[in-house]
Amino acid sequence: MTRLLCAAGMLAVALIIVGCGGKSEEERAGDILVSEGGAKERVSELAQKGLPHLKKLLESTSSRTRLVAISALGELKGNQEATNILVGITKGKEPTDTYFAAIALAHQGASEAKTVIETLFKHNDPYLRQGACCAIGEYGDKALYPLLDEALDDPDPSVRTAAENIMNRFQINR
Numbered sequence: 001m002t003r004l005l006c007a008a009g010m011l012a013v014a015l016i017i018v019g020c021g022g023k024s025e026e027e028r029a030g031d032i033l034v035s036e037g038g039a040k041e042r043v044s045e046l047a048q049k050g051l052p053h054l055k056k057l058l059e060s061t062s063s064r065t066r067l068v069a070i071s072a073l074g075e076l077k078g079n080q081e082a083t084n085i086l087v088g089i090t091k092g093k094e095p096t097d098t099y100f101a102a103i104a105l106a107h108q109g110a111s112e113a114k115t116v117i118e119t120l121f122k123h124n125d126p127y128l129r130q131g132a133c134c135a136i137g138e139y140g141d142k143a144l145y146p147l148l149d150e151a152l153d154d155p156d157p158s159v160r161t162a163a164e165n166i167m168n169r170f171q172i173n174r
Contacts, residue, residue, distance in 0.1 A: 043068070043071050043072050043074075043075055044072075044075050046068065046069075046072040047072040047073070047075035047076055051076070051079070051081055051082060051085075054069045054072055054073055054082075054085075055085070057069035057072075058070070058085070058089075063094070063096055063097070066094075066097055067096065067097070067100050070086070070089060070097060070100045070101050070104050071100065071104060073085060073086050073101075073104050073108075074086070074103070074104025074105070074106075074107035074108055075107070075108075076108065077107075077108045077109060078108075079108075082108070083105065083108060083110045083112055086101045086104050086105045086108070086110070086112075087101075087105065087112050087116065089101035090102050090105070090116045090119075090120070095125055095127050095128055098120070098128060098131065099127060099128060099130070099131035099134075100131075101116075102116050102117060102120055102128075102131050102132065102134075102135040103131060103134050103135045103138050105135070106134075106135040106136070106137075106138035106139035107138050109139070113135060113139050114139070114141060114143075114144065116135070117132045117135045117136055117139065117144060117147070118132075118144075118147070120132035120135070121147050121150070121151070126154070126156035126158055126159050127158075129151065129154060129156070129159045129162075130158055130159055130162040132147070132151075133147075133148060133151055133159065133162040133163045133165075133166045134162065134166060136148055136166060137166040137169060137170050140170070145172050148163045148166060148167055148172060149163075149174055151163035152164065152167075152174070
């Protein structure tokens with residue numbers, strides 16, 4: 001099974017912080033990767049706490065906490081500083097952070113997402129090529145759909161599956 005966590009799944013996976021006993025904010029943020037629902041609302045709630053708060057969470061050593069913060073940055077549509085942070089994350093060394101940052105950029109509708117997606121499609125890591133497929137689905141720019149066609153011929157079966165799933169989910173015809 002692929003490690004594919006795509007577009008709508010990104011927000012469903014990134015469940016956040018409210019009311020987890022005596023835990024720190026960082027621990028609560030990290031605890032939310034599995035939830036019964038309300039993910040989008042919780043991510044939006046975290047995003048409303050603002051960039052300084054999200055920047056602090058991004059410094060966490062917990063990848064779960066960082067993923068939640070990255071998802072919340074994606075909710076800050078039109079916020080250039082949030083966009084710049086996400087672009088920086090996509091250039092980092094942590095593949096999972098890069099994967100989710102690309103999808104968050106796409107969710108923002110940021111013009112920078114297109115370049116990030118195109119770059120990730122050329123990456124040697126198939127996991128990041130999968131992320132690019134997911135980001136195309138979230139971004140919805142028809143000019144990027146030919147990349148999904150290319151991904152159907154990717155040497156890695158998980159990338160092919162990701163492209164096929166996105167094309168089916170968003171009813172993109174080959």
